Amino acid sequence: MNTLININNLFLSIIPAEITGLPKMAMIALIYLGIFAVLGLYLVLLERKVAAWFQLRLGPNRVGYHGLLQTMADALKLVSKELTGTVKADKFLYNLAPYFVIITSLMALGIFPFTQKLQAYDLNIGLFFLIAISSIGVIGILLGGWSSNNKFSLIGAMRSGVQTISYELSVGLSLLTMVLLTQSLQLSEIVEVQKNGWLIVQGHIPAIIAFMVFMIAGTAETNRAPFDMVEAESELGAGFHTEYSGMKFAYFFLAEFINMFIIAAIATTVFFGGWLSPFGVTESIPWLGVFWFLAKTFILVFLMMWFRWTFPRLRVDQLLTLEWKYLLPINLVNIVIMAVIVWLNLSIQF
């Protein structure tokens, strides 16, 4: 267990030494649940504020200082709401589906090294684990859409299946391009390698292409505009979660925002040096790593929100054309270029 899951020092200092084994893991899980909830709620608030700035509005500004407690109030409302469901729904799958979505995004959150010492578990196959986990989430969406017994939900769910399966290829391949450079799948190692320069600099041209492909495919993976085929509200109402209410809806909703954070966090870790500060300016103060990690991640999150509030939506066939005819061939060529660069030792290192 210890070789696979390496609970880092920071947790050891918070949690008393006498607690070991399962209770310790439970405590770490609870801490992460807290992070998860706060992060999700404030990402929702951030999205609403960003949307308001784009749309000449003020956004939430009544509950708390500048609306800071707005999403807390929303969460309270959602918790206290009645859970309604359709009579002819497949009850078991209908109730199961939200958990698929939320548990997978929670699991993915634990693997990121927020700093050198703040990481719940450090798998030696970290990137692979992330890609695998992100494909389980779509099962929840498919089940939710299918079991709701609603045609709009079903169309949304089927679109989601098509979309996620296609774009997973690009996500995987663009990350694989970077793995050629890092020679490791372990996230902590990937960050260590970048002490000689962030990977987007080290890998220069192919890395930049891989980053762009990753951001496009990542946006599609999280089902966000311009790829929000799954819940395209002007076409399908609310898509796969039309029939969900209250907390079950909130699970889907929270997971969507956490997934956006996860995509941004992967990009931060793999392309922008994770918790490393730019040019090593704060190398002597390790805990500032959290700040750098979150700063980089939120810049990318903002980028994704920028996409959402400016671009129109693609059509479902155009979505597939983009993936199979453009992104995938670009990716395959890119991976060869990267291999040549690694082979000839052409990467830039400081």
Place this chain on the structure above:
Amino acid sequence: MSTATINNNFKSEEYFINMGPQHPATHGVLRLLLTIDGEIIKKVEPDLGYIHRSIEKMCEKDSYQQIVHLTDRMDYLSSHINNEAVCLCVENALQLEIPERVKVIRTILDELTRISSHCLWWGVMGMDVGALTTYFYGFRDREMINDIFEETCGARLTMNYNIPGGLMQDIHPNFVKRVKEFIAHFKTKIPEYNRLLTGNVIFQKRTIGVGLLTKEDAISYGASGPVGRASGYSCDVRKHHPYSALDRVDFKEALATEGDSFARYRVRIQEMWESISIIEQLIDNIPEGDFKVPTNAVIKLPKGEYYQKVETARGELGVYIISTGTKNPYRVKFRSPGLSNLSLLNHIAVGGKIGDLVATMATIDIVVPDIDR
């Protein structure tokens, strides 16, 4: 295994979806019965009547001044133009000499109404293809027009500013100044619209070549307004049968030949420029004079049939009145642009995806109360 056998083994079934009456993309209470094969539309049947208020029947027991108020509630986005249609019809029947001042003010307000309607359409068009931000940009500019209307006649949506014989009251002293301010503001905003939506690659992919309507079909379905003109059918009532002050202004009829969704989009953007040009030509020389001519308190039209058509933001609105010489019309019929434009939806949406249907419907720019009346 040959292709035919495979197709037999995996036979896909068409299914049926109820889009509306409550659906985000139907712009009101329109119900569409869709027959779909996977994502491909096989048949679209609009089901009307959810907001039918029998306006035409109500007209039969109202006096001519009262009819004007009902027309606001048809196409509420061009309420001023609707009012004007009835007033023109009554005035022509009575052979009233309308003051020049009234004609010019009516035309300026018409064009402001058209711009405000197109602003709303532009916002909703963006929203239907998934760009939610456009909605707020469109409403920002529409709000300025609504403020002008509010100052002029007290209402923002259902104006009732026209009465048979002229206007209800004179324009506000600020009117000219505020319209000029708006025009200066709006001239910088259409390029912004173009940067935000028109030039967007995704938007062009979604609209170019989608919802094709040929000129012949446009004529045979009775399409009018931007829908007809985007197919190359020159049908601008303002150009062919000028009314009010339109005979003295110089403007181009916005035309396109492609007949696809993007052409309809471009025609409307072009129309906003033309409306600006019309307002600019008129705003500096509003003639002095009366704002109405006195009419009898009880208007009785001479026995006969009267027809007047005007160009609303959606197309050709016809008002047909049969009078028997009493204070109420015997029969009133409105030829609304929305109904004939909606009737061609099935023709142009079949074969497209669900997303195409939504984008196409947005470019037809329907207002459901106008269709149902």
